[in-house]
Amino acid sequence: MKEVIEQRFNDLIEEGKNLAVKIDGKENLIPRGSIHSFQAWLASCCNLIQMLAPQGSFHYRESNNLMEHEFMKNGIHVIVYSKMMGLFASTYIEWSKGTLGQIEYIVAAETFDDFLDHSSNYHKANKKVEASILASSVLEDTVKKIATKNNLPVKGISLEPLIESLVVVGVFNQVKGKRIKAYAGTRNKALHAEWEEFDIKDVGEMIKGIRELIEGYL
DSSP states (O other), X not given: OHHHHHHHHHHHHHHHHHHGGGOOTTOSBOOGGGHHHHHHHHHHHHHXXXXXXXXXXXXXXXXXXXXXXGGGTTSOBHHHHHHHHHHHHHHHHHHHTTOSOOHHHHHHHHHHHHHHHHHHHHHHTTOHHHHHHHHHHHHHHHHHHHHHHTTOOOTTOOHHHHHHHHHHTTSSOHHHHHHXXXXXXXXXXXXXXXXXXXXXXXXXXXXXXXXXXXXXXX
16 A cells, blocks of 8 residues: 555656646646646645545645635636645655654555455345444444544543544534444444344444545544
8 A cells, every 4th residue: 555655646746747837937827728637636636645644734734725725716826736746745755754644544444444344244144243243343443543543542432432522623523423423332232242222224324334434534
């Protein structure tokens, strides 16, 4: 995975350099015929930055600010392109030195996906017990990783208070927090062998919800 990210950085940096030749030095806006290429490049850079940088970090916030800049309202201003080039280069340097610290979460997401695949297979086979136990372990670890990623303490804190903390700091909204607590309820029943207290549909919803957490927050 690290090699893939490295290559993606290099590809986008090279693409950004190539786009520079399309800029008219006398104009402030990117030529209309090149807007599509610049927009695609900006979106790809922003996506990679936000995949690697923690929410709330300078790189994460600045990438959002650039994509929502007032100079983007009537086209793409050259200054937005220039700032993204600088921000992207900075992100690459910080990532390559390990100071963004997010590769851990990407690897974790891949591992969790593997577990969920097994859980999904059990779910499809209508094996509620096996599916729920596997999914339950992934739920807790996923929420802890999300909390750690957002600089929240996890040691000695149980799952539901941790979910509430993520709601309080704005990582999850109220609706998302309530839904995850429902998954936590299914998990608690599975871990206490209360098999009659939930059904295969509950397990399916938990698996789907965990996948959304991994894709959206790790």
